[in-house]
Amino acid sequence: MAADRDTKVVTHRFGDESAKEIATYEAQGGYQAVRKALAMTPADIIAEVKVSNLRGRGGAGFPTGIKWGFLPKDADRVYLVCNADESEPGTCKDRELIYWDPHQLIEGMVIAAHALGATDNYIYIRGEMMREYAVLERAVAEAYERGYLGDGVFGTGTRCHITIHRGAGAYICGEETSLINSLEGKRGWPRLKPPFPAVEGAFAKPTIVNNVETLANLPYIIANGGQWFADLGVGRSGGTRIVCVSGHVERPGIYELPMTITFNELINEVCGGVWKGRKVKGVIPGGSSMPPLSADELDVPVEFDALMSDERIRPVEVLPGVLFDMGGGRQLRSMAGSGGIVVMDEATDMAEVTARIIAFYRHESCGQCTPCREGTGWLAKIATRVARGQGRPGDIDLMATIADSIAGNTICALGEAAAWPTLGFITKFRADFEAKIAAAGKAA
Amino acid sequence: MSIEFSADAQAKIDALVTRYPTKQAVVLAALHLAQKEFGHLSDEAMKLVARTLDVPYAHVFGVVTFYTMFRREPAGKNVLRVCTNVSCMLRGAYDVLAAFEQKLGIKVGESAGDFTLVEEECIAACANAPAVICGTKYFLDVTPAQIDDIVAYLKDRPHPESEVV
Ligand SMILES: Cc1cc2nc3c(=O)[nH]c(=O)nc-3n(C[C@H](O)[C@H](O)[C@H](O)COP(=O)(O)O)c2cc1C
Ligand code: SF4
Ligand code: FES
Numbered sequence: 001m002a003a004d005r006d007t008k009v010v011t012h013r014f015g016d017e018s019a020k021e022i023a024t025y026e027a028q029g030g031y032q033a034v035r036k037a038l039a040m041t042p043a044d045i046i047a048e049v050k051v052s053n054l055r056g057r058g059g060a061g062f063p064t065g066i067k068w069g070f071l072p073k074d075a076d077r078v079y080l081v082c083n084a085d086e087s088e089p090g091t092c093k094d095r096e097l098i099y100w101d102p103h104q105l106i107e108g109m110v111i112a113a114h115a116l117g118a119t120d121n122y123i124y125i126r127g128e129m130m131r132e133y134a135v136l137e138r139a140v141a142e143a144y145e146r147g148y149l150g151d152g153v154f155g156t157g158t159r160c161h162i163t164i165h166r167g168a169g170a171y172i173c174g175e176e177t178s179l180i181n182s183l184e185g186k187r188g189w190p191r192l193k194p195p196f197p198a199v200e201g202a203f204a205k206p207t208i209v210n211n212v213e214t215l216a217n218l219p220y221i222i223a224n225g226g227q228w229f230a231d232l233g234v235g236r237s238g239g240t241r242i243v244c245v246s247g248h249v250e251r252p253g254i255y256e257l258p259m260t261i262t263f264n265e266l267i268n269e270v271c272g273g274v275w276k277g278r279k280v281k282g283v284i285p286g287g288s289s290m291p292p293l294s295a296d297e298l299d300v301p302v303e304f305d306a307l308m309s310d311e312r313i314r315p316v317e318v319l320p321g322v323l324f325d326m327g328g329g330r331q332l333r334s335m336a337g338s339g340g341i342v343v344m345d346e347a348t349d350m351a352e353v354t355a356r357i358i359a360f361y362r363h364e365s366c367g368q369c370t371p372c373r374e375g376t377g378w379l380a381k382i383a384t385r386v387a388r389g390q391g392r393p394g395d396i397d398l399m400a401t402i403a404d405s406i407a408g409n410t411i412c413a414l415g416e417a418a419a420w421p422t423l424g425f426i427t428k429f430r431a432d433f434e435a436k437i438a439a440a441g442k443a444a
Numbered sequence: 445m446s447i448e449f450s451a452d453a454q455a456k457i458d459a460l461v462t463r464y465p466t467k468q469a470v471v472l473a474a475l476h477l478a479q480k481e482f483g484h485l486s487d488e489a490m491k492l493v494a495r496t497l498d499v500p501y502a503h504v505f506g507v508v509t510f511y512t513m514f515r516r517e518p519a520g521k522n523v524l525r526v527c528t529n530v531s532c533m534l535r536g537a538y539d540v541l542a543a544f545e546q547k548l549g550i551k552v553g554e555s556a557g558d559f560t561l562v563e564e565e566c567i568a569a570c571a572n573a574p575a576v577i578c579g580t581k582y583f584l585d586v587t588p589a590q591i592d593d594i595v596a597y598l599k600d601r602p603h604p605e606s607e608v609v
Pocket of ligand 1: 062
């Protein structure tokens, strides 16, 4: 049955302060699915996850079951790492999932670890999340006390340990190969791929990195079956979606909703409309690295494939009439990313928003690749002068050309994370940039 | 004179070392502990971490300079991290930051008395923008009018970041 707006799979305990206690979690049926999973074979769990159409909630939307299938069959040791580094601007769901329902995540991890044959597992939590770290540490300790983590979990012979690993302030550590280096106690420099982590990751062993929300869904997939989860969603996207709505709406918030809800429905029916009685100008659909949608593109659903391929979304251009090429002639519309939806009203200065977004990626560039390090530096300089009303004729095309030369030429996707919104904002809101540059010309 | 970890911190490090296949993996955790014990990461503190985990000092130094939460200088008891990223900016974060600067009489990056003021990137509280974090305490939907109360609250009840290490 398709999800409706009241369907809450992973957020149903939000708002209940007692739900983070293991006793409450268990009284509400928690830690039953994992018992069922431990009686299943790893292959059966992976098959169930494949049927579920669960897609990664960390940014790329990659099918979880397929990713798990990339592990070499003969690996002597495998690591599972939960990515709780949440720091993509506009995204604030993983932090809440940990705070309100830490045992749901732990249960999901034990299920995943059993499916992958991973015995020693880690939760990489962002260093600034101190309140959540304390909650998680307590929950992990409770799970150890009850024998749900340890050398033989739930009375079986299965070994499953979880160690919480704190980051220390670096956005780039959310990127999975950077995260792995940070887990190894190094600078968080992304690694060249291949080898992919599933083949050679943490401590040179096959490693699966999954997002908090991805893992939190697993107990329900095991309890109710993969088909049930697939049916909640649509097409190739199973389950519900947590969206984090911020910016200029009356009721910003973290909402778990059907994949099929459109941006217009979300803004007007769930979030009480645009604030101050204004109209919407644009929306960032999946964290600040994703190209924005303009006001006439908001009848598209929040679902992964729709944002990539719905023809009502105009593809991103490098120059007017010249489409951006993602490689192999593929067009870029947008992506559902991390679920961070930022709504901007008609009074928003898009040149200013663009400059702030670029400043962020420049600050977080690890500096390993020249196109990213130098390119984000130049972009930041030009975008800032345009935003401050000191732009020069030609600055728009200069920004677009620099962005185009970053994309596809770097070790990790932070390059794209800077380039895509730059090109997207210019494509959709070129008039804002032109007006500021024209005004600067008059003032000079 | 070389410094040492307290027995408590040393026990935590010893326990963590058993959790990973390498000692090096504990560098970040040991640095968090050192920062808690010594207030900031002096050369002596970094040498202590290197010695404790059998890793080169240069490695520890490289790690400390990569991550923004590690400090080589002392800071105030309360590190106020004010988010100015896009969701917060759209709802007035720069006015909030300016109000903190005025109230504390310092600029971003500076310390005075019990406070250090940091302009932070997104702290994953975007649906309650503008957001400010201080240790385990979040201040949400902040307006400039609330700055006096926030500062008074933290003077009474400091929330040092080392509290949860
Ligand atoms: C620059 C950058 C930052 C990222 N930050 C995060 C993050 O904070 N949290 C996250 O789960 N994934 C993040 N990702 C995606 C991860 O690399 C990885 O794809 C994800 O954790 C996989 O989990 P999933 O398949 O469950 O989505 C980031 C990727 C890039 C390129
Ligand atoms: S793209 Fe940027 S962040 Fe990624 S590895 Fe290269 S320099 Fe570092
Ligand atoms: S943008 Fe400020 S908390 Fe996310």
